Amino acid sequence: MKEPMYRILILEEDAALIKKIQQLLTLHNYDVLTCTTAEEGIYICRQYKPDLLVCGVRLRGGSGFHFLMELRNDPSLQHMPFIFISGKETKEDMRMGMNLGADDFLTKPFKSKELLLSIKSRLTRFTVFNIQQREKKHTTIVSMPVIPPEIHNKLSKTEFRIMQMIAEGLSTREIAEQLNISIKTVENHRHNISKKLNLTGHNSLIKYAIKNLTQQYRILS
Template sequence: MNTAVYKILLVDEDQVFVRQTRQLLVSQSYDTYTAASEEEGIIICQQHQPDLIICGAHLRGTGGHHFIMALRNDPAYDHIPLIFISLRDNRQEMRMAMNLGADDYLARPFRKRDLLLSIRSRLGRFAKFNHVRPPEETSTVSLANPNTAQQTLYHRLGKAENRIIKMIAEGKSTRQMADELGVSIRTIENHRYRIAGKLGVSGRNALTEFVIRNIIQQQKS
């Protein structure tokens, strides 16, 4: 059982799956909300600020990928950890979900234990980061030229992405970041890929070079 009451939003159009999963979550003392569409999911986020979201691949009128994009493009919700649920074990679908911002991926059918472990891992990793993070860490890192296009894009990064940037600036490797955040190396690589896209840089070492040029060198000046 949980010592704290966490709020979980379950978004999926499959009512049988939603009912069964909700029963599982309630049995673990999670405060659970459900939605069948992207619009309903966003409204619940506005009203209840969930601590974690479980999103299915198929929603009423659209797909789960569209919901992830809407969530990650909104600074108010882009920090919320999200577990993506697919109807099949498909590598391409998994990669797309992770690139869009999913924090974990499970293919149905899966064991109840696997879902609960994923939830606990996500909540444990994000609890301090999302709720009691020191104020000085919540600000974005200033770039050398505040008038650049990169500056505008940088302020669109989510809290998790800002933390990745900070760790890159600290000289941590992908493996070190994965170990510290309790995720896989692939997840870190997906985060780096999305950050690079938002900052408008490309190439194998482009993001690291961007951090060195615009953050580390500025801090030394």
């Protein structure tokens, strides 16, 4: 019996790498979709429901981390197996990716065999998971925010909301527009948040927000 053809989405800013991975996966009987931006990725996921995603840490005009956060926050997409690929391996990037819900993290240049084995492993595990869930009469997946104690105890409700929006990838201007406050007020909030959490450095608050404001998912039967 012929194995089922799985659909895989590749998100990556490097067109040459996309083509290389696409040729490899097509050769191994995978149905491959490709794109270079997070916006395209979310649209394709909703339209075509790929069985697995291979995503670069850097995307055109955005970040793979922010794309993964949006994916995991969407009940219809949060179950999709997700493999990160990166041009460099740092413990910070790897830990951040895993904290956000990535299933694997491969560093470029990786061998074709590594990618194929990772994909096969994730698809096999996900197929088994789906079978188990179909056998249950009632299954519900609930999102449970993970809030570090220092955030819960030190920040006001407004400051915590701004932290969430930073983690979602919103700029200072976008936060100001959504909360209907001035850019200066947002900047003051960001300064106060950094001070309360003992953060220093230009991007330290963004990194902290992405790493710590994650979601966990629990299956209720």
